[in-house]
Amino acid sequence: MNALNRYADLVFCITRLIVGLLYACHGGQKILNFPPGGHGIPPGAMGMIGAWVELAGGFMIAFGFLTRLGAFLAAGEMAVAYFMVHAKMGYFPIQNHGEPAVFYCWFFLFVFFHGAGRFSLDALIFRKTAATAV
Amino acid sequence: MKSLNRFAEPVYCIMRLLVGLMFACWGAKLILGLFGGTPAPPKPILILAGWIELVGGLLIAIGWLTRIAAFLCSGTMAVAYFLVHAPHGFFPIANQGELAVFYCFIFLFIFFYGPGRWSIDELIQGKTSSSP
Numbered sequence: 001m002n003a004l005n006r007y008a009d010l011v012f013c014i015t016r017l018i019v020g021l022l023y024a025c026h027g028g029q030k031i032l033n034f035p036p037g038g039h040g041i042p043p044g045a046m047g048m049i050g051a052w053v054e055l056a057g058g059f060m061i062a063f064g065f066l067t068r069l070g071a072f073l074a075a076g077e078m079a080v081a082y083f084m085v086h087a088k089m090g091y092f093p094i095q096n097h098g099e100p101a102v103f104y105c106w107f108f109l110f111v112f113f114h115g116a117g118r119f120s121l122d123a124l125i126f127r128k129t130a131a132t133a134v
Numbered sequence: 135m136k137s138l139n140r141f142a143e144p145v146y147c148i149m150r151l152l153v154g155l156m157f158a159c160w161g162a163k164l165i166l167g168l169f170g171g172t173p174a175p176p177k178p179i180l181i182l183a184g185w186i187e188l189v190g191g192l193l194i195a196i197g198w199l200t201r202i203a204a205f206l207c208s209g210t211m212a213v214a215y216f217l218v219h220a221p222h223g224f225f226p227i228a229n230q231g232e233l234a235v236f237y238c239f240i241f242l243f244i245f246f247y248g249p250g251r252w253s254i255d256e257l258i259q260g261k262t263s264s265s266p
C-alpha cells in the first residue's frame with residue numbers, strides 16, 4: 001500500500017485547494033455577496049475580522065501562499081466561532097451545526113503543522129525553506 | 135518553520151479521530167436513530183450509506199484498515215454529493231453539499247496519506263503501513 005504515498009502530496013494539494021476555496025466562499029458571502037445567498041457581514045468588529053480572515057485566509061490556503069500563517073489564523077478563528085456560536089446550541093457537532101467549524105479548525109491545524117507541501121506557491125517562492133519533508 | 139512538521143503526525147491523528155467520529159455520527163443518525171434520527175424510514179441506498187458511514191467512520195477514527203475504509207467513505211460522499219446536493223445549485227455553500235465535499239476530499243487524502251504513525255494499523259503492521 002505504500003505506493004499510494006507517492007501521490008499523497010498531490011492529493012494534499014487538491015484537498016487544500018478545495019477546502020481553502022470552500023472556506024473563502026464563507027468570507028465571500030459576507031463581504032462580496034458572492035456566492036449569492038449570504039446574510040452580509042455580522043455586526044461588530046469580530047464579525048468584520050472573521051469575514052476577512054475567511055476570505056483572505058481561504059485563498060492563502062487554497063493557493064499555498066504563506067500557508068502556515070493563513071492556516072493558523074483560520075484555525076484559530078474557527079475555534080472561536082465554534083465555542084462562541086455553536087457550542088451553546090448543543091453538545092454534539094452534528095446537532096449544533098458546528099460540524100463545518102470543527103472540520104475547518106482541525107484541517108487547518110493539520111495544514112499549519114504539515115506545511116503547504118510540494119505543489120504550492122510557498123514551495124515555488126521559498127524553494128528550500130517551505131517545502132515539507134517528504 | 136520545519137520544526138512544526140515534528141508535530142504533524144499527532145495533529146493528523148487527532149484530525150483523523152475527530153473527522154472519523156463526526157462521520158460516524160451521520161451513520162448513527164441513519165441506522166441507530168440517534169441525534170434526532172431521520173423523519174422517514176430510510177431507503178435501501180441510505181441504509182447502505184448509513185452502514186458505510188457508521189463502520190467506516192469508526193474505522194478511520196481508530197485507524198484500523200484505514201485506507202480501505204477511507205476509500206469506501208470517499209466514494210460514498212462523492213455519490214451523495216452528485217445524487218443529492220448537485221441538483222440544488224452550483225456552489226457547495228448554497229446547495230448544502232459543503233460537508234459532503236469536505237468528507238470526500240479529506241478521506242481521499244487519508245486514502246493516499248495512510249493511517250499515519252499513531253494508529254491501530256501501525257500497531258499491527260509495524261513497518262509496512264507507516265507514512266513517510
